[in-house]
Amino acid sequence: MGFHVDLWTVTVQRKLLNSVERCVDEALEGIVSSNAGLMLLRGHRVALRSDLHNLKGKVALISGGGSGHEPAHTGYIGRGMLSAAVAGAVFASPPPASILAAIMTLWQSGTSGVLLLVKNYTGDRLNFGLAAEKARTQGVHIDMVVVADDCAFTQPSKAGRRGLCGTVFIHKLAGALAEESCSLDVIVAKVSSAVKNIGTLAVGLSPCSVPGCLPTFQLLPGDMELGLGIHGEPGIQKSKIAFADEVVNTMINHMTDPSSQSHLPLKSGDTVVLCVNNLGALSCLEMAVVTRSAISCLVERGVHVARVMSGSFMTSLEMAGMSLSFMKVDEEILRLFGPFSSVACLVLKSICKALIQLKEELNALDRAAGDGDCGSTHDLAATAIKEWMQATIIPESPCLLFNTLAGLVEEKMGGSSGALYSLFLAAAAPHLRESCDGKDWAKAIQAGTDAMKKYGGAAPGDRTMLDALCPAVDELMKLSTASPSGHIAVLQAAVEKAELGAQSTRDLTAKAGRASYIASKRLTQPDPGAVAVAAIFRAVFDTLKGKDQCSTLT
Numbered sequence: 250m251g252f253h254v255d256l257w258t259v260t261v262q263r264k265l266l267n268s269v270e271r272c273v274d275e276a277l278e279g280i281v282s283s284n285a286g287l288m289l290l291r292g293h294r295v296a297l298r299s300d301l302h303n304l305k306g307k308v309a310l311i312s313g314g315g316s317g318h319e320p321a322h323t324g325y326i327g328r329g330m331l332s333a334a335v336a337g338a339v340f341a342s343p344p345p346a347s348i349l350a351a352i353m354t355l356w357q358s359g360t361s362g363v364l365l366l367v368k369n370y371t372g373d374r375l376n377f378g379l380a381a382e383k384a385r386t387q388g389v390h391i392d393m394v395v396v397a398d399d400c401a402f403t404q405p406s407k408a409g410r411r412g413l414c415g416t417v418f419i420h421k422l423a424g425a426l427a428e429e430s431c432s433l434d435v436i437v438a439k440v441s442s443a444v445k446n447i448g449t450l451a452v453g454l455s456p457c458s459v460p461g462c463l464p465t466f467q468l469l470p471g472d473m474e475l476g477l478g479i480h481g482e483p484g485i486q487k488s489k490i491a492f493a494d495e496v497v498n499t500m501i502n503h504m505t506d507p508s509s510q511s512h513l514p515l516k517s518g519d520t521v522v523l524c525v526n527n528l529g530a531l532s533c534l535e536m537a538v539v540t541r542s543a544i545s546c547l548v549e550r551g552v553h554v555a556r557v558m559s560g561s562f563m564t565s566l567e568m569a570g571m572s573l574s575f576m577k578v579d580e581e582i583l584r585l586f587g588p589f590s591s592v593a594c595l596v597l598k599s600i601c602k603a604l605i606q607l608k609e610e611l612n613a614l615d616r617a618a619g620d621g622d623c624g625s626t627h628d629l630a631a632t633a634i635k636e637w638m639q640a641t642i643i644p645e646s647p648c649l650l651f652n653t654l655a656g657l658v659e660e661k662m663g664g665s666s667g668a669l670y671s672l673f674l675a676a677a678a679p680h681l682r683e684s685c686d687g688k689d690w691a692k693a694i695q696a697g698t699d700a701m702k703k704y705g706g707a708a709p710g711d712r713t714m715l716d717a718l719c720p721a722v723d724e725l726m727k728l729s730t731a732s733p734s735g736h737i738a739v740l741q742a743a744v745e746k747a748e749l750g751a752q753s754t755r756d757l758t759a760k761a762g763r764a765s766y767i768a769s770k771r772l773t774q775p776d777p778g779a780v781a782v783a784a785i786f787r788a789v790f791d792t793l794k795g796k797d798q799c800s801t802l803t
């Protein structure tokens with residue numbers, strides 16, 4: 250009895266789908282219904298931010314293209330990223346009508362302009378271009394940037410270099426600029442310049458197959474294809490699978506080969522952001538090994554890897570393989586790549602410098618009121634944080650940063666202050682998980698202070714660090730209602746209250762901590778912990794005041 254295995258069984262049933270015709274629609278419905286921040290545009294394969302009112306006066310960003318490259322592009326919609334994404338059928342460009350519908354929806358919601366970020370494929374250039382021209386005739390302030398980052402072909406054809414995973418870097422940059430209310434022309438200029446500093450190359454170990462179709466190409470077991478496209482287009486050479494280090498080295502050599510018209514010039518001393526992209530079916534184990542190879546290969550060439558992204562960013566359905574993308578960056582681009590972590594880095598450096606400089610003064614104050622080590626404990630914390638910053642990349646998430654600092658301080662600082670600071674940071678962190686606007690910062694700081702009081706047992710007036718912290722926190726509660734541009738003024742008032750609070754401890758009777766064992770008449774100097782807290786606030790304020798474009802941590 251012969252088995253009748255039809256095409257459907259061979260291809261689609263290997264995929265967990267319901268229907269070839271509706272798989273893109275069902276996928277979009279699944280993504281949107283699992284993310285409160287997204288909504289679907291009725292009648293179109295278009296996903297949008299659900300908070301369009303927050304885009305008023307800012308440039309809206311639209312990307313899109315064929316489906317089958319998830320999470321691109323719907324997965325990149327959000328604050329500081331895309332405003333909308335337009336999905337085509339699998340590996341096929343979306344219709345101009347849907348692109349235009351997305352443009353008009355965003356334009357009519359009060360945005361200052363619309364920027365289309367398009368991967369360099371003929372279909373996408375034509376369809377997004379057609380929609381842009383139609384929108385322009387309706388008065389829309391619109392522009393388009395095409396991303397062409399493929400390093401495979403040494404002499405690219407007239408169609409140009411394909412658009413690959415480097416497009417995600419551009420989403421991030423354009424999103425950060427739009428979030429800072431930059432104009433359309435400024436964003437286009439900065440992004441167009443950044444595109445020239447991106448290179449991507451892929452390697453495939455197995456083909457992919459469009460639902461309902463046979464695999465796009467054949468690869469014998471044990472073979473790999475270098476330089477293929479994200480639709481399974483052929484690359485530049487087939488070879489036997491080699492070790493990860495060897496494959497990565499070959500790829501980076503090819504990507505930076507000056508004899509290739511598609512190469513990215515890379516020299517010792519350059520700084521890059523690296524993206525190791527899973528094309529769909531590489532295991533997490535393999536991805537980690539390849540990421541290690543890519544970082545060490547770049548470091549061996551004297552290249553500083555400032556950020557690493559490793560995961561599935563621009564896939565090709567179920568293709569086993571990966572692509573390497575790197576973008577040369579300067580300080581400004583890096584700040585845009587991690588607006589929070591760039592500022593946090595400066596703030597932490599400033600705090601550490603202040604506490605290390607205060608070491609002897611705090612120890613002297615503590616000798617008169619405690620056990621003389623308050624400066625040493627703060628110095629230990631500052632030194633540990635500096636060492637950590639040199640060894641790692643500061644997380645872009647304030648919640649993760651606070652949790653990391655809580656652990657560092659708990660482990661390295663010692664003394665009552667070590668436990669108290671760790672409590673503050675650990676209690677504050679969860680309030681910064683989802684977002685970090687002024688309201689979130691106020692809640693976080695309040696939660697941290699409440700934890701200090703709860704577990705330390707002290708209260709304002711007891712001659713402890715709370716006498717500097719609490720008056721400052723009262724001021725910082727105004728972050729909840731102040732506009733981002735007003736945050737610096739709130740912080741300034743908080744600093745002044747912290748410094749007054751610290752000085753006021755001279756005249757307080759100690760009711761908590763070691764100082765409470767010492768006769769009041771001997772306590773004539775301010776409390777060391779309070780002086781330290783005031784110095785921390787001062788360091789934060791002076792840093793943020795100095796960063797004109799970042800007067801806030803939100």
Ligand SMILES: Nc1ncnc2c1ncn2[C@@H]1O[C@H](COP(=O)(O)OP(=O)(O)O)[C@@H](O)[C@H]1O
Pocket residue numbers: 615619620622623624626627663664665666667669701705706707712713714715761762763776777778779
């Ligand atoms: N229960 C408490 N609540 C808040 N702050 C406290 C408390 N106990 C001590 N402190 C602060 O800790 C500072 C002393 O820090 P440190 O010298 O590191 O700790 P230790 O007193 O254990 O040696 C004090 O100056 C005071 O500001």
Ligand SMILES: O=C[C@H](O)COP(=O)(O)O
Pocket residue numbers: 313314315316339340341342368370371372373480
């Ligand atoms: O995924 C496919 C691209 O987005 C567009 O491809 P195409 O130009 O072949 O339609």
Ligand SMILES: [Mg+2]
Pocket residue numbers: 615619620621622623664
């Ligand atoms: Mg002490």
Ligand SMILES: [Mn+2]
Pocket residue numbers: 314315316318340341479480
């Ligand atoms: Mn595509």
